[in-house]
Amino acid sequence: MTPGHxxxxxxxxxxxxxxxxxxxxxxxGWVVAGPAPAVGAQPPGPGWTAYVTxxxxxxxxxxxxxxxxxxxxSVGRLERDxxxxxDAATAYLTNTGGTTVTTIDTATNAVGTIDLGPxxxxxxxxxxxxxxxxxxxxxxxxxxSTAQVVPISTADNSPEAAIPFPGQGxxxxxxxxxDxxxxxxxxxxxxxxxxxxxxxxxxxxxxxVGTGGFGAxxxxxDxxxAYVSTTAAVVRIxxxxxxxxxxxxxxxxxxDxxxxxDxxxAYVxxENGTVVPISTAANTAGQPINIPGGGxxDxxxxxDxxxAYxxxxxxxxxxxxxxxxxxxxxxxTNNGGLSSNxxxxxDQAPKAxxxxxxxxxxxxxxxxxxxxTVAFGTIASxxxxxxxxxxxRTSTSTTTHTYAKPxxxxxTVTETSSGGTSVPELxxxxxxxxxxxxxxxxxxxxxxxxxxxxxxxxxLPADGQAPTELxxxxxxxxxLVGLGAWxxxxxxxxxxxxxRRRLPRRRVPT
Numbered sequence: 001m002t003p004g005h006x007x008x009x010x011x012x013x014x015x016x017x018x019x020x021x022x023x024x025x026x027x028x029g030w031v032v033a034g035p036a037p038a039v040g041a042q043p044p045g046p047g048w049t050a051y052v053t054x055x056x057x058x059x060x061x062x063x064x065x066x067x068x069x070x071x072x073x074s075v076g077r078l079e080r081d082x083x084x085x086x087d088a089a090t091a092y093l094t095n096t097g098g099t100t101v102t103t104i105d106t107a108t109n110a111v112g113t114i115d116l117g118p119x120x121x122x123x124x125x126x127x128x129x130x131x132x133x134x135x136x137x138x139x140x141x142x143x144x145s146t147a148q149v150v151p152i153s154t155a156d157n158s159p160e161a162a163i164p165f166p167g168q169g170x171x172x173x174x175x176x177x178x179d180x181x182x183x184x185x186x187x188x189x190x191x192x193x194x195x196x197x198x199x200x201x202x203x204x205x206x207x208x209v210g211t212g213g214f215g216a217x218x219x220x221x222d223x224x225x226a227y228v229s230t231t232a233a234v235v236r237i238x239x240x241x242x243x244x245x246x247x248x249x250x251x252x253x254x255x256d257x258x259x260x261x262d263x264x265x266a267y268v269x270x271e272n273g274t275v276v277p278i279s280t281a282a283n284t285a286g287q288p289i290n291i292p293g294g295g296x297x298d299x300x301x302x303x304d305x306x307x308a309y310x311x312x313x314x315x316x317x318x319x320x321x322x323x324x325x326x327x328x329x330x331x332x333t334n335n336g337g338l339s340s341n342x343x344x345x346x347d348q349a350p351k352a353x354x355x356x357x358x359x360x361x362x363x364x365x366x367x368x369x370x371x372x373t374v375a376f377g378t379i380a381s382x383x384x385x386x387x388x389x390x391x392x393r394t395s396t397s398t399t400t401h402t403y404a405k406p407x408x409x410x411x412t413v414t415e416t417s418s419g420g421t422s423v424p425e426l427x428x429x430x431x432x433x434x435x436x437x438x439x440x441x442x443x444x445x446x447x448x449x450x451x452x453x454x455x456x457x458x459x460l461p462a463d464g465q466a467p468t469e470l471x472x473x474x475x476x477x478x479x480l481v482g483l484g485a486w487x488x489x490x491x492x493x494x495x496x497x498x499x500r501r502r503l504p505r506r507r508v509p510t
Contacts, residue, residue, distance in 0.1 A: 175433030255296030303347035347419030377418035
């Protein structure tokens, strides 16, 4: 465009007021080139770690590769039970026949010891969903009158005031409700379960569950039902009234029981070398799954519910929960292949981070959450709230958005891990009694502000009608030019006008 052209910036008041920031020039093909959005995808994090106890060591293994890692030597007697804090930072293990609890820093594998005193032969352990307290049942007390459940503060690993156990000196299986209000403890000898009010520190009326035994307790994620395995049945307890609502009969002694994160299925180990799935909706047992080396082992389920692991005499056997077929045993290193109890690190919510960058021209903003991190797996989805009433969900960490008006816009991104964990409003904590499965956290959401200074230009119309018409006529017709209008000048370039103005009809010199 020459300075003497009737629509040059030097002569036309509208174009004269149009700054470089609000002018776009499109060459042949009408392709606008801009900076490519940052890819910034984070590499996948490690898989969840399963910790397996054995006769001489604790063996961690990555559940993605299903391969055992370096062993952690035992510091006490044979570890009987294990639970992990919701933040996946510390594993707690009880030492069979002893009075100590072993702690393992999951980042460094450093080992510590908590001594509960001479009258506490520790048994089973569960960590409350809030993560502040671990509850330990003393499996066999030398004096039945001193039987108790001991809370441990996870902040400083110190025992707190013990809760008297009114049974026969043999508090065994233990589980905490998802709201942390009640601890259920099985009396190993009398075939009953005691509910303990965690606020008052007192045991309530025992709930009869039939024949006793070295069973287990698991609670549905909604907290409504506790399932108790015994020597002859799996018994259902309504936690609202602490009453038995039914049972599922079995032949032979039952071992551990675990419930999937979605609450749909409970898996129970039997002495017959099988794992039996139970539908929690119908409360019926499904087809038994035959397990190599199976028996009364411990069961743990991955946070995504895809795999159940059973400890056996041959190692740890993974079970595909979709097909209900077992895989090859994973030997526990230096434990003679043997495994006892198992717990899996809880899935963690992503740590969201987002930045917003306004384009040099127009109302488009580039939003980038590639600085976000996740402890396990990957970030599976990004839910965007653009602050103007529109939303979008993507599987990538960057996106763009075009606003209709200038000004400050607050953008919020909420992320979900591949394990299904996000903010509590989307995915509540998933807890089934001993170790958290999914640790929801507000850190999965982050905000940023994008500042779009006026004038704010809209993009070229999607149908391209205006530029096509101008190119065909070779001139500029009289019309109302407003926000979002483009003019083809001299048949070669498109210039964006940001001010509303009526233009006279003029011929472009040939």
